Amino acid sequence: MPTMTLLQAISDALRYEMRRDERVFLLGEDIAEFGGAFKVTKGFVEEFGKQRVINTPISEAAIIGGAIGAALNGLIPVAEMQFMDFITNGFNQLVNVAATTAYRWGLPVPIVVRGPVGGGMSAGPFHSRSAEAWFAHTPGLKVVFPAFPADAKGLLIAAIRDPNPVLFFEHKGLYRKIREDVPEGEHVVPLGTARIVRPGADLSIIAYGRMVHIALEVAARLEDEGASVEVVDIRTLVPFDEATVFDSVKRTNRVVITHEATLTAGFGAEIAARIADKAFEYLDAPIRRVAAFDAPVPMAPPLEQAMLPSAEKLLDTCRQVLEY
Amino acid sequence: MADVVATAEIPEIVPTSLLNDQQRVALLRWMLHARIFDEVTIRLYRQGKMFGSVFAQIGHEAISVGSAAVLQPEDAIFPMHRDLGAHFVRGVPLRTIALNHLARQGSMMRGTDGTGHYADPQRKLYGNISHLGAMIPVAVGYALAAQLKGEPIVVLNYIGEGGAQTGEFHEGLNFAAVRKAPFVLIIENNQYAYSTPTTEEYACKKLSDRAIGYGIPGETIDGTDVERVYEATFYAVERARNGEGPSLIEAICMRMRGHAEHDNASYVPRELLEYWKKRDPLLRYQRFLIDNGILSEAEIQQMRREIEAETVRVLDDVLQLPFPPAEEAFKNVFL
Numbered sequence: 140m141p142t143m144t145l146l147q148a149i150s151d152a153l154r155y156e157m158r159r160d161e162r163v164f165l166l167g168e169d170i171a172e173f174g175g176a177f178k179v180t181k182g183f184v185e186e187f188g189k190q191r192v193i194n195t196p197i198s199e200a201a202i203i204g205g206a207i208g209a210a211l212n213g214l215i216p217v218a219e220m221q222f223m224d225f226i227t228n229g230f231n232q233l234v235n236v237a238a239t240t241a242y243r244w245g246l247p248v249p250i251v252v253r254g255p256v257g258g259g260m261s262a263g264p265f266h267s268r269s270a271e272a273w274f275a276h277t278p279g280l281k282v283v284f285p286a287f288p289a290d291a292k293g294l295l296i297a298a299i300r301d302p303n304p305v306l307f308f309e310h311k312g313l314y315r316k317i318r319e320d321v322p323e324g325e326h327v328v329p330l331g332t333a334r335i336v337r338p339g340a341d342l343s344i345i346a347y348g349r350m351v352h353i354a355l356e357v358a359a360r361l362e363d364e365g366a367s368v369e370v371v372d373i374r375t376l377v378p379f380d381e382a383t384v385f386d387s388v389k390r391t392n393r394v395v396i397t398h399e400a401t402l403t404a405g406f407g408a409e410i411a412a413r414i415a416d417k418a419f420e421y422l423d424a425p426i427r428r429v430a431a432f433d434a435p436v437p438m439a440p441p442l443e444q445a446m447l448p449s450a451e452k453l454l455d456t457c458r459q460v461l462e463y
Numbered sequence: 464m465a466d467v468v469a470t471a472e473i474p475e476i477v478p479t480s481l482l483n484d485q486q487r488v489a490l491l492r493w494m495l496h497a498r499i500f501d502e503v504t505i506r507l508y509r510q511g512k513m514f515g516s517v518f519a520q521i522g523h524e525a526i527s528v529g530s531a532a533v534l535q536p537e538d539a540i541f542p543m544h545r546d547l548g549a550h551f552v553r554g555v556p557l558r559t560i561a562l563n564h565l566a567r568q569g570s571m572m573r574g575t576d577g578t579g580h581y582a583d584p585q586r587k588l589y590g591n592i593s594h595l596g597a598m599i600p601v602a603v604g605y606a607l608a609a610q611l612k613g614e615p616i617v618v619l620n621y622i623g624e625g626g627a628q629t630g631e632f633h634e635g636l637n638f639a640a641v642r643k644a645p646f647v648l649i650i651e652n653n654q655y656a657y658s659t660p661t662t663e664e665y666a667c668k669k670l671s672d673r674a675i676g677y678g679i680p681g682e683t684i685d686g687t688d689v690e691r692v693y694e695a696t697f698y699a700v701e702r703a704r705n706g707e708g709p710s711l712i713e714a715i716c717m718r719m720r721g722h723a724e725h726d727n728a729s730y731v732p733r734e735l736l737e738y739w740k741k742r743d744p745l746l747r748y749q750r751f752l753i754d755n756g757i758l759s760e761a762e763i764q765q766m767r768r769e770i771e772a773e774t775v776r777v778l779d780d781v782l783q784l785p786f787p788p789a790e791e792a793f794k795n796v797f798l
């Protein structure tokens with residue numbers, strides 16, 4: 140199996156699907172000859188041509204709306220947002236058109252909108268946002284947020300084959316940082332399946348995206364303190380794999396939920412509510428959340444570090460829950 | 464140090480009767496400030512000493528300076544990301560610009576954001592956000608309020624030719640036209656939006672042709688001739704101030720560097736850069752000022768040396784300052 144970064148695994152999934160199915164095409168800003176701001180589509184225009192790798196004007200509503208229309212007419216578009224922050228400019232198309240089409244017309248909208256998200260790079264309030272909760276709150280949209288290269292490939296292939304609109308979030312801090320063996324060729328990870336990335340007995344950390352890696356770091360440190368910590372990577376927010384999460388909580392009886400997005404009305408609140416609703420009697424401690432402080436993502440490093448969740452904050456909360 | 468005068472053939476500046484020689488010297492000074500700020504920050508970037516991105520405005524100086532110089536202090540300005548020249552024209556101190564750019568302690572944005580994104584309400588300057596086009600409706604709203612309050616001010620706003628393809632460009636400009644808002648929008652057409660050439664951005668011949676669709680005047684001008692920019696802006700501002708509504712100006716120039724300094728812009732044909740190098744807005748104006756006896760080559764060299772020394776000193780100084788303390792992250796989410 141070849142070793143790939145998260146970024147290479149995403150490219151691999153796109154290339155694999157474009158070779159397999161000629162209905163699949165790409166559109167986005169600077170994605171053709173330039174290969175995209177992060178080079179996810181480097182070399183694509185050479186292989187697939189300008190008709191299937193479309194450079195667009197700076198018009199996110201047209202990119203997303205255009206993807207929806209092409210999907211209605213039988214194609215399978217994958218749209219890139221140069222930064223997911225700019226998805227706001229196509230918000231109407233997503234939440235009002237894409238998200239309601241199956242429900243109203245009974246027609247599929249097999250689009251994927253993907254792109255880089257997340258902070259930690261001093262990129263300021265407009266290039267650092269984690270916007271997944273907006274879309275998880277919109278019935279009709281699927282929301283995927285991988286943490287590992289192999290999962291990213293398998294989930295992206297599943298997303299492209301899904302008949303529904305799927306938002307695919309890629310943490311740019313993981314793009315070139317995380318490497319692992321990735322299956323060649325066909326590799327599908329069904330949407331709506333969580334994965335236990337580290338088994339444990341005393342506490343469950345429920346995470347996604349970059350926080351999975353921080354959770355693993357915290358779990359390793361807690362092991363030195365004698366605690367056995369399980370880490371569950373939910374991988375997709377919508378659909379949400381309740382069974383794997385509840386099963387973990389029922390075994391460990393303690394839970395900390397973490398995400399990089401801001402706390403209030405974040406997806407962690409949803410997970411906490413479901414656990415409280417359906418697994419309350421298994422809990423030995425209150426459900427706790429570790430998320431970003433409710434503010435825009437600031438630029439200067441000390442502010443950004445203070446605002447974002449960190450290993451220290453997660454460690455501290457986990458210790459409190461273990462001692463409860 | 465860069466040559467004061469370009470040696471290759473340079474198109475002649477067409478002088479406007481609206482400017483006197485003292486104003487011309489001021490225009491040059493502001494253009495030099497903008498150019499030198501870029502030169503110094505590019506150097507710092509290469510040395511790994513910068514913080515954040517460097518969006519050079521080399522090639523754009525005549526647009527931001529020539530247009531902002533038309534405004535009165537009560538007028539408002541909403542610049543884009545290659546308009547530091549306008550910040551200098553508005554009188555923002557170099558140190559303030561550097562503090563905000565580098566997100567250091569003492570910056571108006573308290574480290575929450577950087578580059579030219581800050582607002583200086585006293586100088587009626589409101590920075591852009593990264594989302595292109597977002598500030599167009601906002602600038603229009605500012606103009607609308609002035610109209611409602613009966614204040615005779617004008618709002619000047621800028622957008623790249625790439626940002627002109629957003630929905631907000633259309634909604635903002637149409638709204639301004641319908642309300643006859645005292646608003647002037649300048650499109651800085653520098654041939655590229657990141658790696659994308661204009662042929663993949665729009666299909667019309669001139670972006671100013673859109674004006675007729677909004678029922679407002681529009682013109683396309685040479686954005687490397689600071690006198691021409693001044694003149695075109697002057698008449699658009701006068702029109703807006705007289706209650707005759709908004710105008711659209713497309714100023715043509717060339718982005719002489721990468722999108723930002725991380726980008727080597729290898730996708731830009733070398734001949735295109737060669738063509739525009741001869742139309743360098745700063746060198747053209749320097750030649751004009753010398754040929755017309757307004758400044759000598761030695762005086763320009765002297766000006767350049769002074770501004771460069773000041774820019775290096777201020778940037779070095781600000782780079783020594785700490786970032787704001789972490790607590791700032793928790794303040795001002797609400798007032």
Ligand SMILES: Cc1ncc(C[n+]2csc(CCOP(=O)(O)OP(=O)(O)O)c2C)c(N)n1
Nearest residue numbers: 221225593594595623624625626655656657
């Ligand atoms: C709405 C939106 N989409 C995408 C981007 C990413 N982006 C930043 S600058 C840029 C190119 C801008 O081109 P243009 O407006 O022509 O200005 P220039 O940089 O050429 O001066 C792009 C695509 C953005 N900032 N905002």
Ligand SMILES: [Mg+2]
Nearest residue numbers: 623653655656
């Ligand atoms: Mg441009």
